[in-house]
Amino acid sequence: MKILIVEDEAKTGDYLRQGLSEAGFTTDLARNGMDGLHLALTGDHDLIILDVMLPGLDGWQVLETIRRSGKEMPVLFLTAKDQVEDRVKGLELGADDYLVKPFAFSELLARVRTILRRGRNGTEPTTLALADLELDLLRRRVTRSGKRIELTAKEFALLELLLRRHGEVLPRSLIASQVWDMNFDSDTNVIEVAVRRLRNKVDEPFEPKLIRTVRGMGYVLEEPEGD
Amino acid sequence: MKILIVEDEAKTGDYLRQGLSEAGFTTDLARNGMDGLHLALTGDHDLIILDVMLPGLDGWQVLETIRRSGKEMPVLFLTAKDQVEDRVKGLELGADDYLVKPFAFSELLARVRTILRRGRNGTEPTTLALADLELDLLRRRVTRSGKRIELTAKEFALLELLLRRHGEVLPRSLIASQVWDMNFDSDTNVIEVAVRRLRNKVDEPFEPKLIRTVRGMGYVLEEPEGD
DNA sequence: ATGCGGCAATGAAAATACTCATCGTTGAAG
DNA sequence: CTTCAACGATGAGTATTTTCATTGCCGCAT
Incomplete structure (x- = not known):
């Protein structure tokens, strides 16, 4: 299973990458929206973990462009605390799940597994x-x-x-x-x-x-x- | 990796078995000291998880007998809360680690992995x-x-x-x-x-x-x- | 040298979680 | 029907953890 991480903050990115590798996933890491989008469109990832706050092209724009391209690829996105409305917006744009920072890694892993299990189709009830x-x-x-x-x-x-x-x-x-x-x-x-x-x-x-x-x-x- | 669980309490035993299976280990489960001892001596387990409180033959006796038989097999044992002295006693008898009930499963998994990684030899510093x-x-x-x-x-x-x-x-x-x-x-x-x-x-x-x-x-x- | 900005330290309060002692309820046994 | 024991409910006390606002410290730029 191959996961694309789009996250500008270096520590968070590395943390995710390492944790997911240990859990047996293959990962790609993009440090900004443009690279992330490019990788998403050209690669064959089973899931994208997408930070909302990105320099330049932000998470929503990336998500929207991916969806418009017709790529059917599950997206788990990361929002900052308090930005409750982000989550709703994200979901409307077709994200499959969200996670609020700060989050427990075990929690992320659980979500990732759930999403991959159900595949890109029936969205889980919210x-x-x-x-x-x-x-x-x-x-x-x-x-x-x-x-x-x-x-x-x-x-x-x-x-x-x-x-x-x-x-x-x-x-x-x-x-x-x-x-x-x-x-x-x-x-x-x-x-x-x-x-x-x-x-x-x-x-x-x-x-x-x-x-x-x-x-x-x-x-x-x-x-x-x-x- | 094959793990032997010796635990009389049904729920705990099942819980451990299931959790460890999901984590990719093969397990055997004995519900009392005698069976546990027998399986330990005849099987080829990489680790034993041993409850101290067992009906009949208790955990220490099992541990002692295993050690006297010359089997070199790491042992992680489970003690009830408050029985601090048990841990010391257990370690003296050659257990490799202990865990106090109630414990978080993630904690158990971490210990199991540590023990298996270092193999049966140099005991971790206490x-x-x-x-x-x-x-x-x-x-x-x-x-x-x-x-x-x-x-x-x-x-x-x-x-x-x-x-x-x-x-x-x-x-x-x-x-x-x-x-x-x-x-x-x-x-x-x-x-x-x-x-x-x-x-x-x-x-x-x-x-x-x-x-x-x-x-x-x-x-x-x-x-x-x-x- | 002075002021500024970012980071860290601090104290106090609030929120949360856990423990303990006690009480009530239920069902089974006599 | 009564008693008893096991189980669960409850309230209160305590411990722990987190949040928040404020203060202090350090280094850099002016």
Whole structure:
């Protein structure tokens, strides 16, 4: 798998290149928009990682030109913090995913793998929902009944997991490994506490309650049975 | 590379097996000490991951028997939280590394790779030092001039990095990626703050000052030049 | 020498996450 | 029906980490 990185900031570029190489990808690195565009159009990359902030030709212009050329090539783009609207704009221009700087490398790798797995076609849903609860992956925002709910990173991760697999009872061990990258056995009750915090925000002020505890098993997110 | 996992707790075992398979290793899994020992002695594994707490034959007994049989095979063992002395005991019995539950899977993977890279021979140092500053990787303890210093996880990680590469100026980007798994550019000063906390504990009450700022470059841990 | 600009240091507050002790609920056993 | 034990919920306290605003320091240009 061959990945094109378009990133002007030297450190970031090298970091990405090295990390991706170690993960078994082949990489090309362009330091500006022009080179990036040229490489993208002439090369045979399976994915482009594209920084938005570039000297000269910026990320959007590159992306737009690639799309207009008819090249069907997945694009993951990198936006600076706070530039929330960039993400939306990027997605509209046909990016497949975005990542906000600063980001964890493991996160990038996960996205890259997801994109490559699904190939350049069906775009992943950018929003998850159940009943009146909605989670917008792009804006990292959650609403219920239209009301905005502020969540911390952990809360968001937990809710995202529950939502992605709603209807399924998720055992603690699974939650632990997904949300905490922790394996346990253990003698802590972080999960209970986290679920509680999430309930306070997401369920407590609303009806019906969507997070259900399954004794001895774990937690499910689902609409309650009408009985 | 073939890894033997000896773990009675089903979830943990499956978790390890799956994770390691995804990472490209072949695995065998034994649910108790006897089976584990048998597989270890008859198989051709490159590494054993051994839980200490096992029904019947416990981890130490397994380890001891393997060693007495003359099999030269690296062992990474898993101990429960708080059982600090286990780690020391385990190391004395010839384990190559240990990991405390609960642990992050990424951490396990890193250790596994380290062990396999160095092969079964020179054991990694279990302690790092510079001047009168010592860091005990096993007990996760730091002392300076013999005085015990309490560090948080991040502080420890940062100091460990500085010590492992003492004398080198470490750029922020490197520190960020190692200690925070973050790539940045960014507009945060977490690193400065973390360095400061570390200095307060490690340098402030002592002489000489070991953590030096290199303006525009990063930080070094070193003994000051006598000039 | 003076002022300026960029970088780093600092202190304090806010946000987040974790631990602990205690309480309540549930289901099974008697 | 009552008791008990296991499991989960809860609230509060604490630790840790991050953010923010401010200050200080250093080197360069004027």
